[in-house]
Amino acid sequence: MNSHERSSLAVHPAAGTTRSSDMQVFLKEFLRAPVRTASVVPSSPALAERMIAPLLGRSQVDRPPVVVELGPGTGAFTAALQAAAPGMRYLGVEVNPAMADHLAARFPGIDLLRGPASELSDALSQRGLPAVDLVVSGLPWQAFAGQAGTELVSAIAASLAPSGAYTQFTYTWTRWAPPGRRQHRTLRQHFGRVDLSSTVWANLPPAVVYTATRPLPVDDPAAAAG
Numbered sequence: 001m002n003s004h005e006r007s008s009l010a011v012h013p014a015a016g017t018t019r020s021s022d023m024q025v026f027l028k029e030f031l032r033a034p035v036r037t038a039s040v041v042p043s044s045p046a047l048a049e050r051m052i053a054p055l056l057g058r059s060q061v062d063r064p065p066v067v068v069e070l071g072p073g074t075g076a077f078t079a080a081l082q083a084a085a086p087g088m089r090y091l092g093v094e095v096n097p098a099m100a101d102h103l104a105a106r107f108p109g110i111d112l113l114r115g116p117a118s119e120l121s122d123a124l125s126q127r128g129l130p131a132v133d134l135v136v137s138g139l140p141w142q143a144f145a146g147q148a149g150t151e152l153v154s155a156i157a158a159s160l161a162p163s164g165a166y167t168q169f170t171y172t173w174t175r176w177a178p179p180g181r182r183q184h185r186t187l188r189q190h191f192g193r194v195d196l197s198s199t200v201w202a203n204l205p206p207a208v209v210y211t212a213t214r215p216l217p218v219d220d221p222a223a224a225a226g
């Protein structure tokens, strides 16, 4: 990432605003499916910038990054990703058809899997994509519940390049609840390093970002230890 790209992230209009049409879709889908949507409003540009930060510190710059976004919703993080790395190979995975339609209209030509995040591994191999540089996830807790959640984190870790990163946000006030603690524990089982950001106050509600790096092999003892 050069200094020009950095500054374009800061000023890019698509990355720096939350559009009223996005708000409307979010509210409607929250009322229809509150647990799966998990928020009344899209994430803020400030949270988006924190979520895509590993792209800015990427060391291998000889090829465009491969980026996967899980639960892109109306595209708060997608806009920031496109502003930061316009040449990236992007794959979005969104289960909600209304969100997917909205996203496809907002970002014409985007590669979007309309289905659950559990289809990630198949989607990557069907497309013949190389190891992923960044997985950005806006998925709610529900997607990480039980064995399916462990398998999802395992699939994310397996999809990443050794230098890759996985970012996941969670709301500060739910972080210490049992599902939040379980989510952190699962991350530590599948990654050699898990960093926690400071609170992003400029988000509704305030949130923190987990950045997981050094993906562990599936049969690593740390992963098996539970």
Ligand SMILES: C[S@@+](CC[C@H](N)C(=O)[O-])C[C@H]1O[C@@H](n2cnc3c(N)ncnc32)[C@H](O)[C@@H]1O
Pocket: 036, 037, 038, 039, 041, 042, 043, 070, 071, 072, 073, 074, 075, 076, 077, 093, 094, 095, 096, 099, 115, 116, 117, 118, 137, 138, 139, 140, 143
């Ligand atoms: C909290 S919203 C985040 C949306 C957007 N990333 C943002 O931050 O504004 C959660 C999103 O994940 C999607 N989602 C929930 N469960 C999913 C699953 N199992 N697979 C794919 N997407 C899912 C929802 O439809 C919704 O778009």
